[in-house]
Amino acid sequence: MTAAQLSAFQANSGMPPAVMAAVLVGAVFTVLLLWGVWAIRTAYVGWSENRVNQRQFLGVVVRFLAMYLVLTFFLLS
Numbered sequence: 001m002t003a004a005q006l007s008a009f010q011a012n013s014g015m016p017p018a019v020m021a022a023v024l025v026g027a028v029f030t031v032l033l034l035w036g037v038w039a040i041r042t043a044y045v046g047w048s049e050n051r052v053n054q055r056q057f058l059g060v061v062v063r064f065l066a067m068y069l070v071l072t073f074f075l076l077s
Helices: 003-013 017-048 054-076
Strands: none
Touching: 003 017, 017 054
């Protein structure tokens, strides 16, 4: 960004672009972790009530971990 764009962004938002980027990345990870907790908890309840077998439960956990690792790689690198 040029100096004029940086000053305009900071004047309108009240924060520099780096802080805004950190807030957005933090929001993405917050939503991802909340969704992951919900998905794993739901799968666990299904597993404990014998509606979901162990392989399906582990599939949910592995998919969440893979998604978390991929997003971590792309967003934090």
